[in-house]
Amino acid sequence: MALDRDSLEAVARLFGALAEPTRLALLQELKGGPLAVGELVERIGAKQANVSKQLGALHVAGLVARARDGNLVRYSIAEPMIFELCELVCGKLRRDAEKQLAALGGTAKRRR
Amino acid sequence: MALDRDSLEAVARLFGALAEPTRLALLQELKGGPLAVGELVERIGAKQANVSKQLGALHVAGLVARARDGNLVRYSIAEPMIFELCELVCGKLRRDAEKQLAALGGTAKRRR
DNA sequence: ACACAATATCGCCATTTAGCAATATTGCAA
DNA sequence: TTGCAATATTGCTAAATGGCGATATTGTGT
Structure with a gap:
């Protein structure tokens, strides 16, 4: 909606x-x-x-x-909910950082 | 951390x-x-x-x-993640609104 | 009453930013 | 090329806000 x-x-x-x-x-x-x-x-x-x-x-x-x-x-x-919010955001930032690393030729990153 | x-x-x-x-x-x-x-x-x-x-x-x-x-x-x-973010926030706002309603003597609200 | 400690608020300044009108860019078609 | 449509950018103004020092408030002792 x-x-x-x-x-x-x-x-x-x-x-x-x-x-x-x-x-x-x-x-x-x-x-x-x-x-x-x-x-x-x-x-x-x-x-x-x-x-x-x-x-x-x-x-x-x-x-x-x-x-x-x-x-x-x-x-x-x-509001304990805010920690879920922050976790979601931190996840995105981590993904972005890993991408950045890979683009710069960093060592292979583990996928869980 | x-x-x-x-x-x-x-x-x-x-x-x-x-x-x-x-x-x-x-x-x-x-x-x-x-x-x-x-x-x-x-x-x-x-x-x-x-x-x-x-x-x-x-x-x-x-x-x-x-x-x-x-x-x-x-x-x-x-970033599809943003919709999870918004869902969490909307959930809080709904809870707040229900509380406000109850405090003002609104009709009983269903608990899931 | 007084003094003191913890917290909140006030007035100020510098920075940021949403919205606007005007203008610049970009891509398509003739 | 020229003209036109879609989008982006620029310059601006007004409002909101983080941080600061100074001060006010509140509660606890004595």
Whole structure:
């Protein structure tokens, strides 16, 4: 079935939330379990203000959940689906890289 | 395994290519088979210049292939994977919409 | 009350980008 | 060649956005 303009915009917004390296890095860290903002700041080496902002964007998109825990705020993955998304994309990138290698005369690559 | 900064940027670029309603509309039309630029212009009701531009973006991202056919240029899907991506996203949006409905007291929804 | 730590928000700047009109390119036919 | 149709590109403007420093908010102690 064909999606109407509004649905396409909603899909685009969701993809847009995944279209930034910093946000992807945050999601990657959260894959291991909930983390507080400060821990995320240390791990990805970005400024606190920006980490907070990007977490806010992920939260608005419904991809992460927030939970106050005393003085800190713990974020967690709200949509495990995003890892399937990333796997699909990584698969394409791997295929592209292998093609590139082959075109440059790399050693034969295994096909599974 | 954790992706490095460059890989995250590559993934982000790919998601970015899917983060625009017009480009999603183009891909949706191409799902039915290859189409020339003019046909796409008619179907999605956008200006020719913009359609050409967005098709170029999709091509750079490696999502569509172009083939000259006489005086026209036919585009086609180069990565069927994108439809799995969209299906995952649409699934989430449907779940969200159902939740919203339930919260507002909508009729009971079937669980599969 | 106070001080302090963790997080969020604000104002700003620089970059990116969708859309547009106009123009350039490309290929076909006469 | 000339003319015409299909597509691409260019120059532009307006809007969105990532990152920054500074500041505001919130919660926990004392």
